[in-house]
Structures are given as structure tokens and as C-alpha cells.
Amino acid sequence: MNTFDYQFFHIAMVIIIVANLLYAANSPQNIAFKILYGLNTVFLLISGLIMIQLAGLNPADISHYPLWLWVKILCWMLITIIPPILNKRAPKLMQKISLVFILIILFAAYLGIYKI
Numbered sequence: 001m002n003t004f005d006y007q008f009f010h011i012a013m014v015i016i017i018v019a020n021l022l023y024a025a026n027s028p029q030n031i032a033f034k035i036l037y038g039l040n041t042v043f044l045l046i047s048g049l050i051m052i053q054l055a056g057l058n059p060a061d062i063s064h065y066p067l068w069l070w071v072k073i074l075c076w077m078l079i080t081i082i083p084p085i086l087n088k089r090a091p092k093l094m095q096k097i098s099l100v101f102i103l104i105i106l107f108a109a110y111l112g113i114y115k116i
């Protein structure tokens with residue numbers, strides 16, 4: 001696999017997570033989307049760790065992570081933890097605010113490209 005393959009994998013996980021998030025928000029009882037969303041977030045993290053390696057950093061050496069990377073990891077945590085909880089406990093609210101999660105994803109993409 002070359003650099004483009006890994007970059008494509010990272011972008012593919014992002015696109016699929018947006019689709020998955022919207023499906024899951026509109027169909028909160030659907031067990032398949034719950035499982036797929038969980039798997040999707042794990043693969044997004046794995047692709048992110050590969051991106052860290054590509055950026056010339058050691059994924060295991062968290063003391064050298066720049067601030068933008070920590071903010072990206074925080075974004076990942078938010079979209080991994082909150083939507084499944086809201087889908088279970090407040091599905092109506094989740095439908096209303098799913099755009100907020102899309103904006104968080106957009107912000108993470110911005111950080112990945114501009115690195116500021």
C-alpha cells in the first residue's frame with residue numbers, strides 16, 4: 001500500500017461515517033447501523049494512527065503530538081461517544097442536532113488539512 005492508499009482510506013472512513021451518522025440518527029432502533037457505526041469509528045481511528053505515521057510522527061509517542069492533532073482526537077471522541085448515547089436515550093434530539101456532529105467532522109477535516 002502506498003501513501004495515497006492510506007490517505008484514501010482516511011477520507012473514505014470520514015465519508016462513510018457521515019453517511020452512517022445520518023442513517024443512524026434517522027433509524028435509531030436499527031441494530032445494523034449501531035454495529036456499523038461502532039466499527040466505522042474504530043476504523044477511522046486506525047486510519048488516523050496511520051496518518052500520524054505518514055506525517056512523520058511516532059503514533060506511540062503522544063508527547064510529540066501537536067495541538068491540532070489533540071483537537072482532532074477530541075473531535076473523534078465526541079463523534080464516537082455522544083451519537084450512540086443520544087440515539088438510545090434521546091433519538092428525537094439526535095435527529096435535530098445531527099448537523100452539529102457533521103460540523104465537528106468538518107472541523108476535524110479542516111484541522112487535518114491546515115494543521116493549525
Ligand code: HEM
Pocket residue numbers: 007010011014044045047048049051052053054055056069072073075076079104105106108109110111112113
Ligand atoms: C473526526 C474525524 C476525522 C476527520 C473528519 C478527519 C479528516 C482528515 C482529513 C480530510 C485530512 C487530510 C487528508 C490528507 O491531507 O491527505 C486528515 C489528515 C490527518 N488526520 Fe484526520 N480526520 C479525522 C480523525 C482523525 C484522527 C482520530 C486522527 C488521529 C488519531 C487523525 C489524524 C490525521 C493526521 C495525522 C492527518 C495529517 C496527515 C498528513 O497530512 O500528513 N485524523 N484528516
